[in-house]
Amino acid sequence: MFRWDQRASKCYVYLSDVQVPSEVTDAQVFRIAWEVAFRQSRWFTRDWTLQELLVPATVEFFSKEGKQLGSRISLEQEIHGITKIPIGVLRGQRLTEFSVEERMSWAASRTTALEEDKVYCLLGICGVFLPLIYGEGEAYAILRLRGNTEAAGRAGNRMSA
Known part of the structure; x- marks a missing residue:
């Protein structure tokens, strides 16, 4: 699996436990609506998702409804806060x-x-x-x-x- 992740140009992460209310249209309210669930997502607690997070060139996160939440880079502060993985690693540091x-x-x-x-x-x-x-x-x-x-x-x- 590591080699597959390493060769992947992009990894799409479907977070089945992160919901975004459909009636939210304001960008700031949209982010607040899912950020707590994002921080508590089971995806960040499973071992095999560690290489899915770190190895592909790009990682994009999606809610249960299929709405794009952001990328590993745009969400680096949140991901660092959840995982304690250094931001340099999230940015692709060796x-x-x-x-x-x-x-x-x-x-x-x-x-x-x-x-x-x-x-x-x-x-x-x-x-x-x-x-x-x-x-x-x-x-x-x-x-x-x-x-x-x-x-x-x-x-x-x-x-x-």
Whole structure:
């Protein structure tokens, strides 16, 4: 999935839990009408949506009614407030400029159905590709992730020396 998101020129996010009243026409009132629901949207709590947020070139958000709410860039302050992800990342700053620990922190408050997915959703974001071993548990998956990111870092240091 990471490669698909990486190759996507645009990602459309349908927020089924964000409603905009149809009678709202004033732009400021329109924004107030959905902003609270946007901040509370389940989409921001699911692990696999993290790469959908960070990886595509452009991300556009839509309400339940199909009304465009804005883009990752136009909503960067709100998204930063919800996720604590640095604004630079939301603007496209290279993920490799952030430590693996910091990238892992972006998923800390997100939820998954399977415990390993808490780690697996970070593989592409951390620049690591591992076989998925469901049943290994979150702790072992974290060890494999850290081991592979450290190995990749050592290999990169040898190549740049």
